[in-house]
Amino acid sequence: MxxxxxxxxxxxxxxxxxxxxxxxxxxxxxxxxxxxxxxxxxxxxxxxxxxxxxxxxxxxxxxxxxxxxxxxxxxxxxxxxxxxxxxxxxxxxxxxxxxxxxxxxxxxxxxxNSLVLIKYTTLFSGVLFVVLVICAFHFLSKSFTNPIKELTTVAKQIANGNFQMRYHTSLRNEIGSLSKSFNFMAESLVGFNNDLRESNRNLEEKVKDRTKDLIQQIKVIEELNYFQNGDYYLISLLVEPFAKNDADSTKIKIESFLKQKK
Known part of the structure; x- marks a missing residue:
């Protein structure tokens, strides 16, 4: 120091x-x-x-x-x-x-060894995460696709004529709104179908009535034709003596014919 x-x-x-x-x-x-x-x-x-x-x-x-x-x-x-x-x-x-x-x-x-453990732990965690993501995606896709499939099945039933089919769901998302609109459309189709059946029934009755009138008119025409044919036959018998060609001449040719007009 x-x-x-x-x-x-x-x-x-x-x-x-x-x-x-x-x-x-x-x-x-x-x-x-x-x-x-x-x-x-x-x-x-x-x-x-x-x-x-x-x-x-x-x-x-x-x-x-x-x-x-x-x-x-x-x-x-x-x-x-x-x-x-x-x-x-x-x-x-x-x-x-x-x-x-x-x-x-x-x-x-x-x-x-610790790094290897970290590597395998990270790998396992990554695989587990991927599996969880796939499972979550599968669950979410099912929650969306299953209602759509059921709705499609109901739509096919209605298209085949079963207008009493309805689709009900507890979902409050777009699928729920779509199901309400679909059921409303089905109700409207039932009303339209009933109106169409009523119109078809009325049309069938009118067709039957019109057909009946036509049949009656055809019968009248057939009766008139029958009588007209009878008159033609009688007239032809009456005219036949006058239609004979008794002229004996080489210079003049006489032909006679009888025509019926209806």
């Missing part, structure tokens, strides 16, 4: 090794390991007390990775293939002032 020319004492910064050890030995949710390594690669703090004081090749076997961790000043993270070809993830950083390294290693599968 003080100035370089007049120092008045020495001050240092202490590190609570116990607390630091507790931090390094704390349980990791991924089951990874943490080490504090000095500049020579000697392990100072570890979860495993047997590793303390040893070279950190007990946790990192490959030489090229060891050199990278010891000489790289910047924080870094990488994938690491172990001797058993098991994939691990390592990360390290350098402490200020002391130039020591904090190394962390965890199995790659331990990290990705």
């Amino acid at each position: 003080g100035t370089p020319e007049k120092p008045i004492g020495v001050a240092g910064i202490g590190i609570d090794i116990t607390k630091a050890s507790q931090e390094f030995s704390a349980l990791d949710m991924y089951g990874g390991g943490s080490w504090l390594i000095d500049t020579k690669g000697i392990i100072k703090i570890s979860k495993n007390p047997l590793e303390i004081g040893k070279f950190f090749d007990v946790c990192l076997k490959r030489k090229e990775k060891q050199n990278l961790v010891l000489h790289d000043k910047k924080p870094n993270a990488m994938l690491y293939i172990q001797e058993n070809e098991k994939l691990s993830f390592i990360a390290y950083t350098t402490l200020k002032d002391v130039d020591w390294k904090v190394l962390y290693k965890v199995d790659y599968d331990s990290i990705t």
Whole structure:
């Protein structure tokens, strides 16, 4: 403390090794390991007390990775293939002032398992959502199509002549309004049908009356024709003696004929 020319004492910064050890030995949710390594690669703090004081090749076997961790000043993270070809993830950083390294290693599968779980959970949620949407769409479509199908069936029955058919629904939407209009139309068709039947009945009676009159007139005409034919026969008998050609001449030709006009 003080100035370089007049120092008045020495001050240092202490590190609570116990607390630091507790931090390094704390349980990791991924089951990874943490080490504090000095500049020579000697392990100072570890979860495993047997590793303390040893070279950190007990946790990192490959030489090229060891050199990278010891000489790289910047924080870094990488994938690491172990001797058993098991994939691990390592990360390290350098402490200020002391130039020591904090190394962390965890199995790659331990990290990705949660991601795989998230992936399958998301996939399952997506499939479930799609199924729910399809079910909801199916239900909604049925709620619209079934009344329309029933209304179509009633319309076909009315078209076939069953004017007593009606469609009733508890829906209060457009289908309900359509059913009311349809029932009103059916009532109108019943009235029109009754009027048409009455008109047909009156027309049949008029046709019968007219036919009866025509039959009577035809009978009168037939009777007149009968009498007229009888008169023609009698007249032809009376005229026949006068229609004879008794002239005997080669110069004059006489023909006679009798024509009936009705």
